[in-house]
Amino acid sequence: MPIRNPVEWMVAQLEVGAALGSDTASEYWPDKRAVRLPKVRQISIKDVRASLAGGLRDFASSRTDVIFMCLVYPVMGLVLAGVAAKESLLPMLFPVASGFALVGPFFALGLYEMSRQREITGRMNWLDVFKVVRSPAIWSIMAMGGVLIGLFLLWLAVAQAIYDITLGPQPPASVPAFISAVFTTDAGWVMIALGLAAGALFAVGVLAISVVSFPLLLDRPTSFTRAISVSLLAMRRNPLLLLLWGLVVAVALFIGSLPxxxxxxxxxxVLGHATWHLYRRLVTA
Structure with a gap:
């Protein structure tokens, strides 16, 4: 059997997945309860812990790390290479790295699908990620992804504006000079405070519209607007616990970024799989 390069293999898998939205509703959602209107329930701290435990179990059952080993390193490598090649990009390093959380729910779609397939079949394989493209809701999913990408770009614009009015607009002379300006000047601390405040607003907004919407679009027939409205309802009914969830995600991403x-x-x-389990506890048939 000939060994193909990763690009050829990826194209082949997408061809197996067939055209966008090619599955019918009955094929993609065999569970009859999927057609029912979703109901949002109040959760407890036990549900948060159980969701994380479910994420760990799903991760342990399949080598999903292979997927992100292919995705994380090239992205981060490009960012770091860009900073090394052009120091004018240095002020955007933290906004780009932290902004990943804003588009994370969209790029975790494959993980949600893997957990969904495990519920349906009792098995899970990382090739399940390619089944997402066959979903009848793929266009709504892509529209939702476009919203998050738009918010990510808006966040970068806001971060650049904050830098311009505090330490900028001229680029830093060097890496040491930039670090010194950030932590030893009043303008640097103002930049940190404004950046954290703006970032928190973006993060809470994305959490509110996406914590349920993406899993819901995968789980049952629903519209783009209904998915967002159900997600906002979940946030209204569980503000403290979903903010806690957002904090857990932020801390985990920070710790994971350190080494x-x-x-x-x-x-x-783990976070991607856990989000699916959190959705299951938030939304009932």
Missing amino acids: FFLGLVVVLP
Whole structure:
């Protein structure tokens, strides 16, 4: 059997997945309860712990780290290479790295699908990620992803504006000079405070519209607007616990990023699977 390069193999898998949205509703959602209107329930801290435990179990059952080993390193490598090649990008390093959390729910779709397939078949394989493209809701999913990408780009614009009015607009002379300006000047601390405040607003907004919407679009027939409205309802009914969930995600991503982003190979799949289990506890048939 000939060995193909990764690009050829990926194209072949997408061809197996067939055209976008090619599955019918009955094929993709065999569970009859899927057609019912979703109901949002109040959760407890036990549900948060159980969701994380479920994420760990799903991660342990399949080598999902392989997926993110292919995705995380090239992205981070490009960012770091860009910083090394052009120091004018240095002020955007933290906004880009932290902004990954804003688009994370979209890029975790494959992990949600893997957990969904495990519920249906009792088995899970990382090739299940390619089944997402056959979903009848793929266009709504892509629209939702476009919203998050738009918010990510808006966050970068806001972060650049904050830098311009505090330490900028001229680029830093060097890495040491930039670090010194950030932590030893009043303008640097103002930049940190404004950046954290703006980042928190973006993070809470994305959490509110996406914590349920992506899993819901995969789970049952629903519209783009209904998915967002159900997600907002979940946030209104569980504000403190979902904010706690957001904090857990942020801390986990930070810890996973410390050893040269190596920890993200484990953290990202676990959080993705756990989000599916949290959705199951938030939304009932």
